[in-house]
Amino acid sequence: MKRLSELAIGQNAVIHSFEKDEIFIKLMEMGCIPGESVKVEQIAPLGDPIFISVAGYHLSLRLNEAYSIFVETAN
Secondary structure (H helix, E strand, O other), X not given: OEEHXXXXXXXXXXXXXXXXXXXXXXHHHOOOOOOOEEEEEEEOOXXXXXXXXXXXXXXXXXXXXXXXXXXXXXX
């Protein structure tokens, strides 16, 4: 299992769980729910934020937000 912030551009994964902090409810409201597929579309030149596809739309996340999401990759 990896953190979403560790994925490379173009990599797909499935959301597994969240680290226990105050941001997980905000992330779930934005469509980042366990079992949902996610794909890293772009990473900013300095590495923060990242741009992902999730739940049929695009979402920009700060690295600290992406760090709190655990994902399962196919590899």
